Amino acid sequence: MRLERNATTQPRRPMRVFNNPDVLVCAWYVACRSEQLRSGAALSCDVGLQRLVVFRGESGRVHALDAYCPHLGADLGLGRVRGETIACSFHGWAYDGSGVCVDAPCGGSAPRRARLRAYDTEERYGLVWVYPEGEAPYRVLEVPDLEGQPVRVHRARPEDVPGHHHIHHLNGVDVHHLPFVHRFKVDLHEIGCLNTRSSERPDLLDTTTRVPATAGLMGRFMTWFAGTPLEVLTRFSDATSASVTLLHGARLFGGRFASPGLHYLIGYTPLPNGDTRLYITYLTRRRSGPLGALADGFLLRLTRFVLGHFRREDRELLAGIRVRPYSLTPADRPCIDFIEYANGLPISDWSRAVLPDETTSQVAPAQASATTNA
Ligand code: FES
Numbered sequence: 001m002r003l004e005r006n007a008t009t010q011p012r013r014p015m016r017v018f019n020n021p022d023v024l025v026c027a028w029y030v031a032c033r034s035e036q037l038r039s040g041a042a043l044s045c046d047v048g049l050q051r052l053v054v055f056r057g058e059s060g061r062v063h064a065l066d067a068y069c070p071h072l073g074a075d076l077g078l079g080r081v082r083g084e085t086i087a088c089s090f091h092g093w094a095y096d097g098s099g100v101c102v103d104a105p106c107g108g109s110a111p112r113r114a115r116l117r118a119y120d121t122e123e124r125y126g127l128v129w130v131y132p133e134g135e136a137p138y139r140v141l142e143v144p145d146l147e148g149q150p151v152r153v154h155r156a157r158p159e160d161v162p163g164h165h166h167i168h169h170l171n172g173v174d175v176h177h178l179p180f181v182h183r184f185k186v187d188l189h190e191i192g193c194l195n196t197r198s199s200e201r202p203d204l205l206d207t208t209t210r211v212p213a214t215a216g217l218m219g220r221f222m223t224w225f226a227g228t229p230l231e232v233l234t235r236f237s238d239a240t241s242a243s244v245t246l247l248h249g250a251r252l253f254g255g256r257f258a259s260p261g262l263h264y265l266i267g268y269t270p271l272p273n274g275d276t277r278l279y280i281t282y283l284t285r286r287r288s289g290p291l292g293a294l295a296d297g298f299l300l301r302l303t304r305f306v307l308g309h310f311r312r313e314d315r316e317l318l319a320g321i322r323v324r325p326y327s328l329t330p331a332d333r334p335c336i337d338f339i340e341y342a343n344g345l346p347i348s349d350w351s352r353a354v355l356p357d358e359t360t361s362q363v364a365p366a367q368a369s370a371t372t373n374a
């Protein structure tokens with residue numbers, strides 16, 4: 001059971017989706033790492049309060065089903081993979097990748113109701129992703145600048161972090177914490193943040209942040225190194241996974257070279273206790289030859305170093321935060337946009353049933369939106 005602090009004096013009225021641990025939207029979630037699922041292996045895993053069995057058939061394909069066997073409820077994560085089916089370890093009933101019971105050894109024929117919900121899966125970046133429906137309307141998010149290109153990746157170790165993944169994403173659009181937490185010597189009014197939605201892909205929110213020249217030695221170095229304003233491009237998918245490109249579109253060393261961009265991709269598993277498992281993948285375009293491999297390695301390490309620096313500075317605040325977004329100001333427009341975007345997403349059947357009057361989608365105050373429709 002989750003206990004609520006300051007429940008009487010600072011009650012937290014849950015929103016429809018944003019920061020609501022009882023609600024899972026239709027989105028790609030990380031089930032596990034690919035290396036945890038060798039050929040013929042099965043694993044039970046939790047995405048929020050939804051327990052799934054994921055298994056790799058002998059063809060190498062990964063399947064995901066609801067975990068509890070329809071017969072007497074055993075967890076199929078303990079079962080055995082045979083071909084493209086998972087056989088329950090309790091009485092041997094076997095289910096194929098679409099959730100149909102294809103064998104009931106000790107019961108004659110299996111009742112027609114003995115069927116499991118099956119879910120879409122994809123393997124990308126060395127991770128197994130699952131979607132709360134049989135067929136996802138789009139595939140797992142890619143870095144926009146690297147779409148369709150061969151990439152070299154480095155995966156950070158998964159990390160359990162406190163709180164809802166929306167709070168971690170909100171930190172990325174909350175540009176006004178930069179001077180206070182990250183000590184950017186910059187005029188707050190000069191930081192630009194523009195959110196863009198696309199009518200073709202309602203799951204996406206693109207955020208472009210522009211930071212002008214900052215004062216001090218570091219500011220002068222960055223102006224020489226990458227020019228100004230510094231641009232960060234973030235693409236959220238279903239307010240769940242996100243791709244981030246630092247030094248987007250910059251010209252390096254006084255404008256001599258185009259920046260390759262520093263890219264990373266974030267995936268999440270909501271945990272049953274309301275916390276989050278975080279998967280960070282660093283990516284760069286794969287360059288050929290030994291020198292190309294060296295350059296790739298350098299860029300991946302640099303990306304990890306920069307992100308690690310900011311995450312260290314954010315960590316203490318994020319660990320103790322409890323967001324009640326009802327006192328925001330017009331200057332918080334990027335945060336309001338993100339919250340409204342999250343609250344408008346379709347809710348999946350992996351959510352705990354929530355009565356409509358328990359929740360709200362409203363963020364006060366209502367102000368003109370900075371969001372544009374592309
Ligand atoms: S509980 Fe699975 S076969 Fe009986």
Ligand SMILES: [Fe+2]
Nearest residue numbers: 171181310314
């Ligand atoms: Fe931060």
